Each structure stands twice: as structure tokens, then as C-alpha cells.
Amino acid sequence: MPVEVVFTTKIRVKCLGISTGRRLIALSKRDAERLGFKVHDRVEVRASDRSATAIIVTSQKLVSPGEAAVSEELAEDLGLKDGDEVVLRLAGLPESLMYIRKKMRGQRLSRREIYEIVKDVVEHHLTELEIAAFLLAEEFHGMSMEEIEYLTRAMAETGQIVDFDRPVYDKHSIGGVPGNKVSLLIVPIVAASGLLIPKTSSKAITSPSGTANTMSMLAPVEFTAEELKEIALKAGGCIVWGGKLNIAPADDIFIEVEHPLGVDPTSQMLASIMSKKLAVGVDNLVIDIPVGRGTKAETISEGRRLAQMFVDLGKRVGIR
Structure with missing residues (x-):
């Protein structure tokens, strides 16, 4: 007792x-x-x-x-x-620790088990060491597409959901290329074409600078969900850091642990990107997958495999 x-x-x-x-x-x-x-x-x-x-x-x-x-x-x-x-x-140990150990043994997790892990991450019931154990289990054992869908939905559902009540478009790079400025060019072009593109970006994981880091040198990137909606509807588009929005809040906690380890498990990368898109109601999404030495997809075949995984996950969560 x-x-x-x-x-x-x-x-x-x-x-x-x-x-x-x-x-x-x-x-x-x-x-x-x-x-x-x-x-x-x-x-x-x-x-x-x-x-x-x-x-x-x-x-x-x-x-x-x-x-x-x-x-x-x-x-x-x-x-x-x-x-x-x-x-x-x-306090007793959180139930989610059992599920992390289960994943460490290479076993599949159910929807409820993954949701409990994500919920405990968001509520700060897990230490950084325990979160690292979960991420490394993903890195070495991988996840099925079903598990990745569960992880994506759990990360979106444990944060704020933004509804624009109109078709939403987005473009996202999986990263890995330092100083990539493509998004800073694409977002205003898409917005000028009359399409709504409220782009949420993460800070760097494996490279020195992510899109949010780069954009923050030019303009503020930290806004609330209400401010994001107001800015996007007024200007047609924006580039903001997702961490301040409480959109998929588990993602930034995962990233804080991933960064010093220099890891970004494929399953986590997929869920990280797609959960944020799901949370802001993205209907149509273009994924940029850099290929080559030093990137997250070092060969063309690996890039195509990742592309297919994004397409498959998109179908599961309703994003084209």
C-alpha cells in the first residue's frame, strides 16, 4: 500500500x-x-x-x-x-509501462495500448528514459501499418483539433536536409492560388534546422490554435510551429527525446507528420521525400517505400 x-x-x-x-x-x-x-x-x-x-x-x-x-x-x-x-x-507505475515493455519484446500493440502510452506521455506520467525505451523499441522492432494508424490517431486525439470547415491543403517534407527552405516558397504560392494551407511545422529532429526554426528567423512562429485559424483564414496560409498549438502535443515530447539520441523511427515519423495534418483537418497533402546520402531515405527504393507508406496511412486516416 x-x-x-x-x-x-x-x-x-x-x-x-x-x-x-x-x-x-x-x-x-x-x-x-x-x-x-x-x-x-x-x-x-x-x-x-x-x-x-x-x-x-x-x-x-x-x-x-x-x-x-x-x-x-x-x-x-x-x-x-x-x-x-x-x-x-x-504513486504506482503507469499501466502504459507494461505496453512499452511489450513493444520492447517485439509484440504488436492494440489501439487501447497505444492510446494509453500516448496519453501518459502527454500527461507527463512517463520519464524521458521510459519514452526513449518506447522510441527505441519502434526503431529496432518497427510497427505494423495498423499500429502506425493507432499511433497517428492517438497523437491527434490527445491534443486540440482545428476545424476550418473548408478543404485544407498542405505540403510537408520528412526533413533530414539542413536548411531546406522549400516550404517557405511553396506555402505562399499555394495560398496565392486560392487554396487554404495552414502549415504546421516541427523543429529540427536530426538536422540543425527544421522549417519552424528557419521561419522563426523571419517571423514569429508561436501561436495558439485560435490564432492559427484566424491567420490562415485571413491570409490563406501560414507557417507556424506546432508545439505552441497543443496540436498532437505528444509529438514535441517525443522529438525532445529523439533529438539527443539522433533517432527518428519510421513509424514515429509517419505518425508525427500525419497526426498534425489530421488535427488541422488536412484533406489533400503533398509529401516531400529527399533522397540521397545523409537523408532519411538514402536510396530511391527506400524513398518509394516511404512514399507508399504515406499513401497507405493517408487512406486509413482520410487524407489524400
């Missing part, structure tokens, strides 16, 4: 004001040992009538005994401020 530990008035919340990309709570080593917590343990943190799951870290200098420092994400979720009291309880 998990043991619930109530902080006394001597243990204060200390808001760090630091964004870590996940919910973290830092205790002194003495307090962690006294309460029976270890680094990377999951704890349920309660404040008044709100609660969230956070990951334990320890520090000798950041906090003193009797203090608990929290990341910006945890402070915002619980509405915490310096000096607040919280309640900690050791």
Missing part, C-alpha cells in the same frame, strides 16, 4: 520558476530518505482540491531540509506559490 506523507508547516513549497518540460519536485536527500522516496519515483502531489503526478529528484543545494522545490509546470498545474503546503503519496 502506498504511504501518504503530509507535509508539516515546516516543509514549504518553493517555486523555482524554471520550465523543465515535465512535472518535477525536488527534495533534499535527507527528506527523500526520511520519506522513503528515491530519484525518479512518481509521487502524487496534492494541493487543496487539485493533484498531479510528479517525478522525484533530489538536491543538496537547491533545497534545504523542510523544503520542496517544484518546476514551473507543476506549480502552474496545481496553482502553487511559495510557502504553500502539499500532500505527497507514492
Whole structure:
């Protein structure tokens, strides 16, 4: 049975004001040992009538005994401020870990199992190590087209959906070529032709600069979903970073883990691109697949194989 530990008035919340990309709570080593917590343990943190799951870290200098420092994400979720009291309880392991281990053994995952993994990624219930394990399982064992469809839909459904109520067009490159500026030319040309092209782009994964990175040198790329819709309908098109939109939010978490590893599993690349297109209601899509040494498709045959996978996945999710 998990043991619930109530902080006394001597243990204060200390808001760090630091964004870590996940919910973290830092205790002194003495307090962690006294309460029976270890680094990377999951704890349920309660404040008044709100609660969230956070990951334990320890520090000798950041906090003193009797203090608990929290990341910006945890402070915002619980509405915490310096000096607040919280309640900690050791949380159990998320069910999705079983499904990650299942994929690590090379077994197929069901729609519900994949949805649980993606949901826990979005809700920050999984550590970076656990997400890396899932990505590497994809890299080495691959996924069936059915699994990729499930992953695509789960990534779209766990974020915001934008409905333009009219045909939407898009063009997307799978990346891998540093400084590729094709999208910056194509989007205004398509928009000038009278077609709606609200292009969402990711930041670099395996190359030094993605489309969103390049565009950010020329104009702001961080907008809300409402702003995206307003700009696209007014101008006929736009290029924005998908991370700020809460569109397929799991994707940017996956990318943060992929980037230092230098990996981009084919299944994840397909789901990453198509989930964002699904979330903004894309009906017609052109995929740019660079081929050659150093790209993600080093041979013509590999490029054609990828192209067919995009076509097959598009049919499954309703994108031509």
C-alpha cells in the first residue's frame, strides 16, 4: 500500500520558476530518505482540491531540509506559490509501462495500448528514459501499418483539433536536409492560388534546422490554435510551429527525446507528420521525400517505400 506523507508547516513549497518540460519536485536527500522516496519515483502531489503526478529528484543545494522545490509546470498545474503546503503519496507505475515493455519484446500493440502510452506521455506520467525505451523499441522492432494508424490517431486525439470547415491543403517534407527552405516558397504560392494551407511545422529532429526554426528567423512562429485559424483564414496560409498549438502535443515530447539520441523511427515519423495534418483537418497533402546520402531515405527504393507508406496511412486516416 502506498504511504501518504503530509507535509508539516515546516516543509514549504518553493517555486523555482524554471520550465523543465515535465512535472518535477525536488527534495533534499535527507527528506527523500526520511520519506522513503528515491530519484525518479512518481509521487502524487496534492494541493487543496487539485493533484498531479510528479517525478522525484533530489538536491543538496537547491533545497534545504523542510523544503520542496517544484518546476514551473507543476506549480502552474496545481496553482502553487511559495510557502504553500502539499500532500505527497507514492504513486504506482503507469499501466502504459507494461505496453512499452511489450513493444520492447517485439509484440504488436492494440489501439487501447497505444492510446494509453500516448496519453501518459502527454500527461507527463512517463520519464524521458521510459519514452526513449518506447522510441527505441519502434526503431529496432518497427510497427505494423495498423499500429502506425493507432499511433497517428492517438497523437491527434490527445491534443486540440482545428476545424476550418473548408478543404485544407498542405505540403510537408520528412526533413533530414539542413536548411531546406522549400516550404517557405511553396506555402505562399499555394495560398496565392486560392487554396487554404495552414502549415504546421516541427523543429529540427536530426538536422540543425527544421522549417519552424528557419521561419522563426523571419517571423514569429508561436501561436495558439485560435490564432492559427484566424491567420490562415485571413491570409490563406501560414507557417507556424506546432508545439505552441497543443496540436498532437505528444509529438514535441517525443522529438525532445529523439533529438539527443539522433533517432527518428519510421513509424514515429509517419505518425508525427500525419497526426498534425489530421488535427488541422488536412484533406489533400503533398509529401516531400529527399533522397540521397545523409537523408532519411538514402536510396530511391527506400524513398518509394516511404512514399507508399504515406499513401497507405493517408487512406486509413482520410487524407489524400
